[in-house]
Amino acid sequence: MVAARALLFWALVYSYCGLCACIAGLRLLWSIGRRPGETFRWVVRENPPACLNDPSLGTHCYVRIKDSGLRFHYVAAGERGKPLMLLLHGFPEFWYSWRHQLREFKSEYRVVALDLRGYGETDAPPHKENYKLDCLIADIKDILESLGYNKCVLVGHDWGGMIAWLVAICYPEMVTKLIVVNFPHPSVFTEYILRHPSQLIKSGYYFFFQMPWFPEFMFTLNDFKVLKSLFTSQATGIGRKGCRLTAEDIEAYLYVFSQPGALTGPINHYRTIFSY
Template sequence: MCPLDIKLHYVENGDPSKPLMIFLHGFPEFWYSWRYQILEFSKDYWCIAMDMRGYGHSERPEGLAPYKIELLVADVRDLIRQLGREKCTLVAHDWGGLIACRLRDVYPETFNQLIILASASREVWNTEVWENPIQRRKSWYVFMYRFPWLAEYMLQLNNLAIFDRAMLVPGKDSVTPEDIECYKYWFGKQYAFTPPVNYYRANFVYDMPNNQPNGNVPMLVIYGEKDAYLELSLIDRMKKRYGNIETAIIENCAHFLQQEEPQKVNKLIRDFLSKTNSS
């Protein structure tokens, strides 16, 4: 069990005797967004791709308080313990990355390595969104999501067309219409969007202290060159905040990079793991 007795669903693959690798998805996703990485890294790791609270098969508590970032962080920390481990390699995308960065800041001893895709710490994102008008424009939806029911209404329009627009890439076949139907199956359920949107509502702040991270965790940050939601200048802020960090940008790639360019993402992760495992 996790905080507030939350039941979390996860998919696993690989040998449980091998090192633990956990995957945290973003918005609006669920464990399925890691299908390419689960297959790739289960050769060498015990892979666990979880549905975060409010998503997929995991429990969906009502209200805003259960989606505070402190509880989301505790979910991951407690899952690691429930799996009988003290450390893991964590791979996280989008909202999963915000949670992972906070976990790394508070409990650095939890990590062997941390890989962040298309994300940043809350402190870095908050500074960028208020100091960079381009990032503020790219983050318009974050402000819209604060209004009751408006986000749910907009996201469900035209048979959940948001998934077709955001994830299907002309000329690339790594995300198929059949994959999109998997997302629409889950998010087409009644009230399915409210818990994920509550992540934004519960954690939005106009100002926050720039708390400095603890520990020295090997960290890889990867962005897509054509990310519609994040400015590449966030990478520079991440470099200033964290030591022992490597960064990479995948050309001609957008926000959902682990699905759009799985081979490139997997190679970057594997190269990083090879270096940091031997160091």
């Protein structure tokens, strides 16, 4: 019975992956027909926009984790010795998503906005097995210790929220306060998505990302049109007037994710979630 359920589950997963691929392929063909000269345009940004080096946001730092050997990039604001606030971004983001929080909380905390494994200037292991949740949880524990702290206020958004939940579950003594934005408790999410097909459809990108190379390819089309749309469209962008991303903000995201191979690490985070 268990084997039959597992077989049915994976059949549904790969069927849904195939459906997502077909839909993406049709959209690609449609875009080629409308703009044949523009579809495959991909501009690699060579110079970072000035906002990424704004000194008011904090200091760019690096730390190498002993166990994994990976080097992590982060931006820190606030005095050393103050309580630590550790910020974990989502997808497709990087440390810059926390620019407002870096300014807001630096008077009370040592605020650290991390580039997660595979993102931005943090090292990106080549194999998807290096992005299992166990590795991501261990990253946060090791980084906390490398920064000279044994506890922190842990803040996570989206996929960073998933990691934050799991860190708090596995190492509750390390988390004085937990703040999660836009991600439910993992157990609640798993139960809900299995019982509500509508949520399964909304989370379809989880399945789409299981395919090799094709998701990265789709993001690069029309000079990262999908990425721009995520931040600016009415459906997924910031709708509140006065809070929308500026042209320079968008260029910051394009700079990071237009670098060769920059999307594979972030998407690999999702390629291991069905291996548990």
